[in-house]
Amino acid sequence: MPAADPEPEMLPGLRASVADSRAKAAATRARKRAEVQPAATDPVARVLVDLPLAHLDRPFDYLVPEPHADTAVPGARVKVRFAGQDVDGFVVERAGASDHEGRLAPLRRVVSPEPVLSVEVARVAAAVAERYAGSRADVLRLAVPPRHATTEAKPSPEPDEPPGPDAGAAAEAWAGHDHADAFLSHLAAGGSPRAVWTVAPATDWPRALAHAAAHTRASGRGALLVVPDRRDLRRVDAALTAVMGEGHHVTLAADAGPAARYRDFLAVSRGSRRVVLGTRAAAFAPVHDLGLVALWDDGDDLLAEPRAPYPHAREVLLLRAEQAGAAALLGAHGRSVEALGLVRTGWAREIAPPREVLRDRVAVQVVDPAVRDHGARVPRAAHDAVRAALAGDPPGPVLVQTPRSGYAPGLACERCRTPARCERCSGPLQLSGPTEPPACRWCGDAAPGWACGECGHRGLRAPVVGESRTAEELGRSFPGVPVLASAGDHVRDGVGPAPAIVVATPGAEPVADGGYAAVLLLDTWQPLARSDLRAGEEALRRWLGAAALVRPGGRVVAVGQPEQPALQALVRWDPAGFAEREAHERAAAHLPPASRIATVSGPAGAVDDVLTLLDLPEGAEVLGPVPHEEGVRVVLRVPRAAGARLSRALGELQRVRSARKLDPVRVQVDPPTL
Incomplete structure (x- = not known):
């Protein structure tokens, strides 16, 4: 039964009561504002609020209460x-007065007096947000x-006093590279040189980086080293400890845990x-008196942030070097076209091994895959190289790089080469082992009775063979030799000097004590077949x-x-020449x-609106x-000289759309791949 309506004579009383309550609340708020005593010095705090809305990406003035x-x-x-509502924010500045003509709202409270956002990092965050058409709030996260x-609440360790650099050990670590001593x-003298470093084979690059950090620290300045992944982090961490001793550096990594990460x-x-090592987010570390920024393997896609505004660690570090007047070092075995551009423009100098060093350290041979014995996966010349390395003087392990993990991650009809698909969901079929029937990679259904839909043939072939199948075949070819795999969830950090065959996917190659006696690169056509702007550059880098x-x-x-061409560059060990070719073609x-x-x-409508509003x-x-x-998706392309104007136009577009509460779109400036 519906509730009875209030009697008419009660309604005026209710209205009066509500109005009275609101008036009392307003009076209370006014009284509290009147009671706020502003700080005697610099009573205005400019606060960057932690809101993702682009049109609110600016500091707002608040009153600083005396307490x-x-x-x-x-x-x-x-x-x-x-x-x-109550929101988080950072105080970016204290001022004596505000341009705001009305009454300033007071700070609700100070969450922590710890100054975690330095002036330098705030300035870098603003530059990165503008460069990538994003907001400072996203960058600060x-x-x-x-x-x-x-x-x-706990104190940090006392400031360190590291030992002076060991010039002899540094010369040994950097041996074989022209201009490294300069x-x-x-x-060490407090200068700010900038270099693109092409690392010679058989070089202990983590130790070389550690010596560069030690020389910078000896000048009274800080050093910031950034690497792509956790495996590189462990290697450089060990090298810094060996060169500088315990307790003279910290590592910043997302998987360290909240307490350990915040402590460091x-x-x-x-x-x-003042010596910091970390992965891509460490590029923003608030190092005091920054004297060196160093990045290892800037072509690695792990250095591109997958969250908005999608900054690349290389660009962040180069911005920091410019703003702080610090030295910069980009090191890699290969060379990206971006690093080439730094050398071309004179922004950085080149550190590279001379030809005689390369000839002494490595010999590269390319074997045509058409020259096989009875259809064997490994050609005879490659097979002989593996056998000679395992039985050499001295014998040693052999690294075999294959571009895919798994057993047979892709299957096709043996007769007509049509890709094998699942009858249930049309997903690709794969083999997970030598005795397992083919199964769908998407839904997991087994297909023991598969037949080709084009020709009816029941035979299957593996156009792409994974690392497990490769290890199995090599184990049969070299009985008695241990065969180790490193891929997927089972990545090895290192192997011993004893003879063994190590089969690994790109990026998962373990480091051998003393180095590998030989390296075999299989299926080089596969990474080159990717329909990607950087396919050749990425293949050569791997x-x-x-x-x-x-x-x-x-x-x-x-x-x-x-x-x-990429294999020719490998034979000559000429990543700079290949980067020149890539830059010319692009x-x-x-x-x-x-x-x-x-x-x-x-959404299509939102993208159409973007094209209408975008200047x-x-x-x-x-x-x-x-x-x-x-x-x-649309791609916007401008001449390089207009790149900054494109970023500003996209940033303004984001602010307009945010203010109008239009459907969000994803904007990515300089995406690493298309």
């Missing part, structure tokens, strides 16, 4: 009232780790440690990374077409880095739209 005068310092975390109150001398971050922020693990005088055999096609590009993806610079091209997993 918070000493704790609301620049860089501190605070709570403020914004749009009717990458730069400043979440607070851990218990850890924050680079180290400049670092505070040690850097408080100036207790091959050089594996080949560089040989011991001095080792042998590298690649199975592929000898006339292929310039002719108006592709990066000769041009700057950005992608906009989202593109002169000479811009719009490519697309094309179907995309998020709806449609």
